[in-house]
Amino acid sequence: MQETLHFSSSSSFSLPKSSISPPKSFKSSTISYPQHPKPPTLISTTPPTPTPQNFHLQEKLLFLDSLGVDSLHCLSSQPLIVSSSLSDLKSVIDFLYSVNLTILDVRRVLHMCPEILTAGISTTLRPAVTFLLREALVTGEKLPGVLRRRPRLLTKCVEKNLRPTLYFLQSTIGIEDVSKCATLLSCSVETKFIPRLDYLQRIGFSRRDAKVMFRRFPSLFCYSIEENLEPKFDYFVVEMGRELKELIVFPQYFSFSLENRIKPRHKMCVEKGVCLSLPVMLKSHESRFRDRLEVCCSSSMPVAECKVQTANHYTVESS
Template identity: 30%
Template sequence: MTSLIRRTKSIKAFLNPAQIPHNLTQTPISTQPHQNQCPPQPQNLNPLRVLQFVTVSTQSSSKFPEYEMPTVTWGVVQGRREKLVSRVIVCDFLKTLGIVPEELEHLELPSTVEVMRERVEFLQKLGLTIDDINEYPLMIGCSVRKNMIPVLGYLEKIGIQRSKMGEFVKNYPQVLHASVVVELAPVVKFLRGVDVEKQDIGYVLQKYPELLGFKLEGTMSTSVAYLVSIGVCPRDIGPMVTQYPYFLGMRVGTMIKPLVDYLVSLGLPKKILARMLEKRAYILGYDLEETVKPNVECLLSFGIRREALPFIIAQYTQIIGLPLKAKLSVQQYFFNLKLKIDPEGFSQVIEKMPQIVSLNQNVIMKPVEFLLGRGIPSEDVAKMVVKCPQLVALRVELLKNSYYFFKTEMGRPLKELVEFPEYFTYSLESRIKPRYQRLKSRGIRSSLNWLLNCSDLRFEERLQGNYIETESIGPTFCMGGKLELPGNEIVSDEDDESDDEVLYRRTVSL
């Protein structure tokens, strides 16, 4: 009888788990829906635990059947075997879309086709094609909710338009793997710290999206520090970045410093070089060995004097980055054929106005034809161009007005124009007419050089004098780093910049 009572109590204990001792009711299997693991074999467990597991598992299955589970980033958690099966199914799905999954071999993929389809469709809505995805297939390893949406939302916030987001991702797909807080935000903060305008941040990153992958303490900081050390004004770093952000990714020791040292060795003072970089930061991208040095040698081979190189580079910096040999050859032949200017005269033209190498030949011929049409012999026109190459870049309308004033009002012979062709480069209304009227009222007759080649203050001093001072030559570039002006006046380092030297602070296009 006693044994029968004990067996009855044991059966009731099986049927009522609440009466089982606490240490026996702690099931080793979690009841969370996402932990859908295979149950252990019942023969290896205590019968009480087997019953408890079956009870809980049955309740979970009825409430969260696997096919009704909500879509999550990585799908359901699976065992090794299920993962392999799911991976094959997902890869087959990608192949049907035209995506090559070979590069995804070591990448963890979603466990369901639905999640992968969501990623592909999201990228396609941005404007990416299947070919774009094949260029960088790792982008489909990024979660839409955890990676893509936060990153793209931040990029839009800092100024990248939604319509251009697809192009941005296509150019720099690695951004989808980045952390907004750890990687993206510090770079934007750095750009603001070097005075890049807030509204230009998006523009800068669209030009050079790889900036988002740089470390702040690396190349970017050292590039800025070196440029400031050679004389670049810190407040001009921002406009330089806006114009040419690529220099932030250049190594100082192998790219920037060798170029600066070479230009300085040609005779360019560092202060003038710094001003050049502030205005045209893109010259930092010129390859020293492949472009700059060959172009300097090319100038010398065309008869340019070595001492004139600093002036040429300072006046027309782009000349060291052009396909120069071809341009010089074409222009030299043209000047010899059409303008009757020999190679020696052509080299003098380049020294005085290096922009000639890029000037269109039709533009050059219009002023020349105007002068020839006024009865000036071709050899005299050639002399005028060699002495004042700026003539060939002037508008014919300005030449016409100045010429007719010279002939009708001043009544002077053409010989004076041949001797002083710079006459055409002065403003008719603001300089030529007023000064001529002043001389005429005083009954003074002077050369065109004495009349025009001086400042307003010096002209007044000349009018007050009882003699005509010796005429001086035009400005010359001194390799010592100073600009020598007529009258032996030197522009010191402390002098303010003139109007034509005001920097273009916010350049947003080259």
């Protein structure tokens, strides 16, 4: 018998609950979106309000720059510029002009000695100039040249520095016209002059002869003992085999370069078998020196050249 299946009208077709319910993982999960980054904190670009001190310093630096002076160099070398007023700086510049320094001179002296900018005009600068003109007898025409070479003279105290140095050069050394070596007036007698005077005596010169050497060549006071005098003297005695009296006659020997002038020319003389006096060997231009060597080589008695030249130049002054 065929079995027939009947669906009642009240029955309905339904899927199992498990088939329509979302998975548990879906129910418990939530969709999260990444958070927007916080906007960056805005930094104010408004420049800080300048303080009166900074403003005045900028004014002073701009003033120096307008003259072509290296203001940063001056400031780093002489911090007292910070406490100086702009009017004081202008007064110093005007004073430098009043002693006939040009703008180029001003740039040079301030680069060499920025301390001038903070030196008092009435207490330091003007007394120094007055001393140079009235006591050291530097002429007004030569004064700018002296200051260009040694601007530190303007910062020295007349009583403590300049006048004692002048008296030492005049009375102890015997230099009559100190104006010709006025740049030495800024040097210290104790730390500069006396040690060099003592050194010459230690290496064999009498005190009288040492003074003669300084009178003939006052710039000798400026040379370093360790870097100049010692190596040149050692070469003179050991390698050249010369006598001390030649240095008394020609102390300018120490002003020539040991490596570039003294050694090369001495070696050339040795190779040619010629002995020249120190002035002839060192003072001549290269071409004239070589010509002199050739003349001596062609003569029958080249060694006599040294003796004749030395005899002609060797006159020792009395102390």
